[in-house]
Amino acid sequence: MANEIAILGAGMHPWGKWGHNFVEYGVAAAREALADAGVSWRDVGFVSGGATIRCGYPGYVAGATFAQALGWQGAEVNTSYAACASGSQALAAARNKILAGECEVALVVGADTTPKGFLAPAKGYRPEDPDWVRFYLGITNPTYFALYARRRMDLYGDTLDDFAAVKVKNSRIGSKNPRARYRKAFSAEDVAASAMVADPLRLMDICATSDGGAALIVSSLEYAKKIGKGNAPRVAAISTVTPTFASGVVEMPDIATDSAAAAGVEAQAYRASIPVKAYEEAGIGPEDVSLAEVYDLSTALELDWIEDLQLCPRGEAAGLLRAGDTAVGGRIPVNVSGGLACFGEAVPAQALAQVCELTWQLRGEAGDRQVEGATVGITANQGLFGHGSSVIVKK
Amino acid sequence: MSDKPLAPAIEGWYTLDAKPHLIGTRCKGCGTYFFPKQSHFCKNPDCESTDFEEVELSRTGAVWSYTNACYKPPEPYVAREPFEPYTIAAVQLEKEEMVVLGQVCEGVSVEDLKVGMTMELVLEPLHETDDDIKVTWKWRPLDQ
Incomplete structure (x- = not known):
């Protein structure tokens, strides 16, 4: 099918409450996915990161953060925030890049270190923010x-x-x-x-909130065939x-x-x-x-x-x-x-x-x-x- | 609670009379209701109106669903010490065709509620500050 891309590799850092920096989890997941794909990090042309937004927390620069942590090699980057769908939106960005012919192989990665307890909004008196309003009135997830x-x-x-x-x-x-x-x-x-x-x-x-990281290496179908992975699962x-x-x-x-x-x-x-x-x-x-x-x-x-x-x-x-x-x-x-x-x-x-x-x-x-x-x-x-x-x- | 004056927890969201109403807006173009108030642009994708009137929403509706809160919520919620669980209802307003959440008045538990039963809007304290008692809207079974 014209709009399909290949999944060459998948990797995850185990989920838990490790309390480490989220970058560690993302790098571990990315390296596992690269090894699983048999693709060299230097061959990755696009890094698409799923982000979270938490005040005072730098997860929102996901694409660049992970590209730097893996070692700058010139790849283009993207950061997607779409709440729980952030990873899918990052995957969609990578698919678009590949189908547009602008890159052959992309890394899609997301990782998080979550705070304990309820996910709470920023403080202050902010009735224009629906998230603030519902917590103020006692309505949690x-x-x-x-x-x-x-x-x-x-x-x-x-x-x-x-x-x-x-x-x-x-x-x-x-x-x-x-x-x-x-x-x-x-x-x-x-x-x-x-x-x-x-x-x-x-x-x-x-469900609880956890620390964890997940990554995929995705590519064009042509590239997958070229490296002998023509039968890889497809998005x-x-x-x-x-x-x-x-x-x-x-x-x-x-x-x-x-x-x-x-x-x-x-x-x-x-x-x-x-x-x-x-x-x-x-x-x-x-x-x-x-x-x-x-x-x-x-x-x-x-x-x-x-x-x-x-x-x-x-x-x-x-x-x-x-x-x-x-x-x-x-x-x-x-x-x-x-x-x-x-x-x-x-x-x-x-x-x-x-x-x-x-x-x-x-x-x-x-x-x-x-x-x-x-x-x-x-x-x-x-x-x-x-x-x-x-x-x-x-x- | 003390004899401090009553004040709305959120200014301008509800009337403070004996039979209170939530205050919303209604789009003069398409008739869509909004709560919280919307007064600059209509969220109906087929309506380009920027003209709104402030309206009092129906003060009774039918229970869409209900639950309670057994754990103390984080800030900005101001919890009573010791924390006491409270009941919550989602109530469907017929004319407005919308569902509005809110706590249920004190003394009513989940065992007292059923989907479909009629509720009315009341005001009750949410928390106390140095100067006043902040009141909010809550739902109460109509026949109580």
Whole structure:
């Protein structure tokens, strides 16, 4: 396909709470990806970094920071901020550069060192900032996850046991992932015994924030063939669409949705719109997908994503889970990396980590986590300020 | 709480009378409501209006979803010591076709709420400063 690029290499620094400078994680991930690709750092013509923005924190110069840390060699650089979708936007920038014929090989990299506890806004009295407003009024990130979870219980009859089962599934497979931060197989009893954070979600239903780094080496298909990697997995689609007015679901960090009162305006669900462009671009449908890596900020949100990706009809994801269809060996395994449940969120690295997992799965190199015969994988994530992404990788 | 004067936690976002309303704006071009207020450009992609009127939003609506906060939020939230969990609701305003978040008034827990039940807007203290008691909007079950 004309718009495809090859994934030559993938690399990650293990997730954890290491407390080191984020540049270390990015360099480690980049070097692993370069070695995996068999590409020399000096052959990389473009460095595309995923960034985070945290006041007083220099993560936002990601492209140049990593290029300098790896040793200046003249490559062009780019820095992308798109909240949780930063990695996908950085990947899209690299794809554009390659497809435009301006470079053959690019490094895409994101890494983060996260502060402890809640991700909090800058201080002062700043009612013009929606993030400040909601924290001032006592509305944190778990509030939104819990509102969505409660809604699933009300609309579809999902239960606390279903949410716990997502955690049990992800922790079981994630315990086999050497790059994951949490590598213990938890039971439903463990989940039930954890503290309530935002009813109906408990501590073990909600993902932590972590340190970590992820990197990809991507190239034109011609270059891949030239170095004997013509069969490398390909990026078949990248969707980074923004929402469509009017938002029908109250989203972080907003205190209210848009109004859909004007003539001709309908309330829209953003999450469900993200993969639509990806499927169109790749020329495939949900029935072609072998596995999915989705943004399980909460256990219940994994179920929402399964429906947003159209892997089952709306409201039936818990049924899929109960039948074992979303576990390894099931019809459509979801989060076989262990997901955010086992990794914790390292914002600018997370979307790339999802693509790393798909790369290893499609190469048949995922070991104990391998989805047999995987040919197509899809990612999905969503973050603040109308950022979200979905990437399709295929053999 | 003391007998200090009451003051809005966020100036100009709600009326301070016995039956309070959130204060929004309405686009004179397409009729879209905005909360928080929008007064310079309309966010409807098919509307180029820059003309807005200030309006009081409906003070009742239906629960879209609800939860609570069992952990103390970080600043700028000013938590009571010791921290007491509070309930939160997302309430759908029918006329405005929008959902507005807010704390639920004291004494109402998640067990008392159901999706679809009718809520009304009230004012309650959010925190106290040296000079006054900051009040904010909260949702309360209508039949209480």
